[in-house]
Amino acid sequence: EVQLVESGGGLVQPGRSLRLSCAASGFTFDDYAMHWVRQAPGKGLEWVSGINWNSDGTDYADSVRGRFTISRDNAKSSLDLQMNGLRAEDTAFYYCAKGACRSTSCSVEYWGQGTLVTVSS
């Protein structure tokens, strides 16, 4: 059974940094692309970033490019999201999500339960 468990969320002041992690299990981690998707409380879904199976391809939504960095450690079956220069509009539940193939051009097929990031002074 695919399991994705996010951690690292919390309350952070504007301009500060936070690092999210996702522990994956139940599938061969290095056979699949991974993504981060966020959802502001009571709002819709927003794709944030994706990384392909061997980390040689990454991309970001315009809203986070230059501030967020996605990375993965296939040996540890883990996915990270380093978030710098946080803004109030980054407040959201952040979901770790598994892609359907090695490339980030395949659909997201499984989601974790999410971790809440609140950016506020």
Next chain:
Amino acid sequence: QSALTQPASVSGSPGQSITISCTGTSNGVGTYNLVSWYQQHPGKAPKLIIYEDTKRPSGVSNRFSGSKSGNTASLTISGLQAEDEADYYCCSYAGSSTWVFGGGTNLTVL
């Protein structure tokens, strides 16, 4: 990366069919056969119900079906059941390894 356009809400009675539309631009929905649909119940993570425009993952009820015409994708739910009441999101590949979601549609089963 403009969001896809979905109706904010739809409703239907048990047993009826409903359709949710998802309209994008020509460099997304209309270009790639990579529209997916997700169901999200309150307080839960989204669940994939349609991928690659029309395909259904194993275990998803055949009451859910996807279609596409030009820049508009559609999700049809037939034989509505109370448990179908949820938010539904479309998502399309937008090129250059990026994805875009629709604003979401709240389905009410009357």
